[in-house]
Amino acid sequence: MADRAIQYLCQSKFLQFDSLLILNGKSHSNEMTIEQLLSHRTGLSDIFTDGQEEFFVILMQNPEQQYSPQKIVELYYNLQLNHYPHFQPGNGWYYSDMNFVLLGSIIESLDQKSLAQSIRDRILDPLEMEITYFEFYEEKRGKS
16 A cells, blocks of 8 residues: 555645645645655646746746745745646646655655755765765765
8 A cells, every 4th residue: 555645744834735736626635645756646736837937937036045845835835836736646647846845855754854964864975975965955065
């Protein structure tokens, strides 16, 4: 049985999970699985393509703004992309960066640390990738 994403995401302080994916006036958020997040089969809209015009207007107003997962989710809701999914979870394929935002939140929930620290602890340090770093979330490493 596939793990429902809800068991990890409903605890988020900034994610209004029940309203993440509204199709024809009905929430389908609790149908999303981790497997669907990994394979882009959730139906979630993409903030960068589906909200492209509005996103770039906002981006150009403050080009130095860093977008944390919380800010990306806030923007997703502000652009009302949660009301414009592409399909019900499991019924198609559509690339959405929101899947990665949610997967990062799940990793943080499971590890009880930041995604950047989890990537460092699980991948970068064991592979001795000393000059690789998680841009915007870690200090630059290695030579310029």
